Amino acid sequence: MRIVGIEGTAWAASAALFDSETGEVFIESDPYEPDSGGIHPREAAEHMGDAIPEVVSTVLERAAETNDGDGAGVDGVAFSRGPGLGPCLRIVGTAARALAQTLDVPLLGVNHMVAHLEIGRHGSGFDSPVCLNASGANAHLLGYHNGRYRVLGETMDTGVGNAIDKFTRHVGWTHPGGPKVEEAAAEGDYHDLPYVVKGMDFSFSGIMSAAKDAYDDGVPVEDVCRGLQETIFAMLTEVAERALSLTGTDELVLGGGVGQNARLREMLAEMCEQRGAEFYAPEPRFLRDNAGMIAVLGARMLAAGDTLSVPESAVDPNFRPDRVPVTWRDDEESVARDPATANPSATGATAPGGSEVRGAEATVTFEADSVVKRRVPKTYRHPELDDRLRTERTRAEARLTSLARRAGVPTPVVRDVDPTEGTIVFQYVGESDLAEALTAERCRTMGEHLAAVHGAGFVHGDPTTRNVRVDGDRVYLLDFGLGYHTGHVEDHAMDLHVFEQSVEGTADEPEPLCRAFEAGYASVARGDDGDVDGRRSAHRTQSGDDEDALTRLRQVEGRGRYQ
Ligand SMILES: C[C@@H](O)[C@H](NC(=O)OP(=O)(O)OC[C@H]1O[C@@H](n2cnc3c(N)ncnc32)[C@H](O)[C@@H]1O)C(=O)O
Ligand SMILES: Nc1ncnc2c1ncn2[C@@H]1O[C@H](COP(=O)(O)OP(=O)(O)OP(=O)(O)O)[C@@H](O)[C@H]1O
Ligand SMILES: [Fe+2]
Structure with a gap:
């Protein structure tokens, strides 16, 4: 043909x-x-x-x-x-x-x-990889499931290349800026910039304004470029690793013009090698x-x-x-591997009783009724950035896990914390991850718990189905490392979006699960009675004045983020 x-x-x-x-x-x-x-x-x-x-x-x-x-x-x-x-x-x-x-x-x-x-799939011969598209106008993670390419995570503002190009316009360089940043970064020292990842979503606006400010304040442009590359590409590599962990797949392909950057390819290759996954980047002309x-x-x-x-x-x-209706692939294929047969080091699936499990961020070892979580250094990240993230997240996780318990949400008891080593000792909880035991009732309870967390003044930051443990009707929230204090409806809506995206990426019939989740959330956040259909009730408040997280969630989902 x-x-x-x-x-x-x-x-x-x-x-x-x-x-x-x-x-x-x-x-x-x-x-x-x-x-x-x-x-x-x-x-x-x-x-x-x-x-x-x-x-x-x-x-x-x-x-x-x-x-x-x-x-x-x-x-x-x-x-x-x-x-x-x-x-x-x-x-x-x-x-x-x-x-x-x-x-x-x-x-x-x-x-x-x-x-x-x-x-990338054509060149690699991979069956059902996660794809990171890092292009000018876009930045997202795609995985095939139930006949469609699902967006597992994406930018909440501009595409990655456009973000870089805006900075280079600010410093007076001609379009396209990406290759110039790559060249300048090779001569620069790392400069610290904001790092924004929410589950598998991320945003660039904070980092871009900080980069422009740093340049205006006299930080050498080479140093800002180095900081930009190290930060932005570490964010993309981290979300790609999360997508591998969540879906259980061990294949990653790269797409898009920013993929021509050698440092981005190096980080992705290193991350994949360390978790036993295969990585493929097409040649630059593709x-x-x-x-x-x-x-x-x-x-x-x-x-x-x-x-x-x-x-x-x-x-x-x-x-x-x-x-896009994906007519050229079999509906039965999926990026989500069967948890029973998946590579355990790639899935993060739990094996209680003395073994070790690898999540996207940390290594978790099980000792008697305790769990030791250690945020291992990520060698793909610049060491300064890596130290900062591991310490900040370990502190946040210990503090917010305890705060959530105080707000009435089941979480493991925190037994010991060492932020500089990046370790926390938790009580062992649950029988399996929610990802392997998804029911509408548990999703409903999950909604109630997230509403309680939001009511207590913070967000979880990464509420995927792998960060929830279940035991009968008990639903425990784990892994608050990306959480932070906030009362903004947008941040609440992002938590809801991250949870629903993870359900949609793995469940065969996500719709009733998401409805139950929203009904649970509404029952606590709005004090609705327990039988309300979450989507219908979201519509009901849309006509009212005070916007809430469920209403904002519809906007977050509907945003065309091609800027
Ligand atoms: C919708 C479509 O028009 C759009 N296309 C697009 O963005 O062109 P693409 O070729 O995929 O990517 C261009 C971007 O890629 C960046 N770029 C090129 N070489 C780069 C390098 N070495 N390092 C970083 N960025 C680089 C450029 O600065 C520019 O922002 C898209 O795919 O989103
Ligand atoms: N207290 C606990 N009790 C039982 N199992 C746990 C506990 N903490 C973690 N686990 C198990 O270990 C897995 C990884 O833990 P956790 O999510 O905290 O690590 P992570 O590296 O941050 O993962 P990710 O970034 O992929 O969400 C969890 O999915 C869960 O199965
Ligand atoms: Fe493109």
Whole structure:
């Protein structure tokens, strides 16, 4: 099968030919490089208008050359439908429709973010990896489950490349800034910046304003660049490790233009090696925006009969990867490994009675009725950052675990703490993790407990189904290391979002579980009676004045975070 791909979501005017028999991917690209500032949508669209016909004709010449003079020999035309800049996408869509009609072959509408992921799966041969997409306009973790790519975690504000590019604009460097930061960082000393991870979500706005302030205050730009790389990439590596731990998979692939950064690849490779997982990063021409990845996914879609008619082929600037019906994969496949058969060092599953378990952050050993949790140094992180995080989180965990108990939430008793060593001794609790024993009733209780925590003035910070232990009806909360004091509705909503995301990433039927969870939360937070359907009650308060966490949760879920 031979597929022509066309890409032009933002800066890369690109066309490609993929031949599934020979495996060859021929790519011709023409980048838009703004004279000053960032990407201007109108200028970028003008660039697409000029460059797309040229790159397409080069690829068609190549197609004719490699087809023994027997025409182009093309079986389908694939194009990026979104996400991306509307004016650019429309030009690419028009070009693709015209080409498909001229060649009289099917049209294939590709989600650009799924293409960043699938090219890694194609190159690695992995079955069902977690994918970290680190691109300009996005930053998220994807995993396949129940016929869709689920977003396991994502940025709460800008994409990672855009965050870096905003800093470089501030210091007067031309676009794109990523490669310049990489070069400068090699000459700099580490500078401390804010580190923001919430479960598997994260945000860049705090760190970017701190980086600009540091530069304005005279910190050498090389040092700020080093601090930026060390902090941002450690955040991405940490959430990737959390996703491996939560799903139990031992395969990670990288996608997106920021993946060209050697330091990011080094950190991810080191993290994977240490937890016995496999890591694959495509070569740079497949990491940055390119039509090769569009053609490769187009071939899979054509083989599955997933074609588009011209009237239904409109582009979509906010096309989220979790909205794509994944026709080319088997519904039975999943990123979530069966806990019974998964690699125990990769899952963090508990084996009581003397053994050792590895979570995403810590090593946990079981001794009689005690559990010793040690935040082991993470060698992928800069040592200063690593020391700071381990000490801060150990302190927070000991303090908030005890505060939660005082608020009436079951937690293990804290028996000993040593923040500088990063160790805490806890009482052993529960029979299994909630992840392996998910029921609506327990999710409901979990909702009640989180509402009590919020009522006591703090958030858990990472309430996934692996940070909850259960024993009959008892539901214990663990692992408060990412918690902090706050009364903000946004922070409360993030806790709810993290829990529901972890349920959606692992459960076959998440809907009733999330409903029960929300009903439990509402019953404590709002004093509703126990039978209220959480979603209905969320709607009810939407019309009222005082916004609460459940109402805000709907907004958090609905945010299109492509900025
Ligand atoms: C929707 C689509 O248009 C968008 N594409 C995109 O963002 O281009 P991509 O090629 O994946 O990534 C470009 C980003 O990648 C950064 N970048 C390139 N080389 C880098 C390096 N060595 N270190 C850090 N960042 C780098 C650039 O600064 C820029 O922000 C996306 O995939 O989100
Ligand atoms: N007090 C305890 N009683 C029983 N089991 C526990 C206890 N503390 C931890 N565990 C088990 O060890 C696993 C890892 O613990 P914990 O979540 O605290 O570590 P972690 O490294 O922070 O994990 P992650 O970052 O992946 O959430 C838990 O999922 C749980 O199965
Ligand atoms: Fe991209």
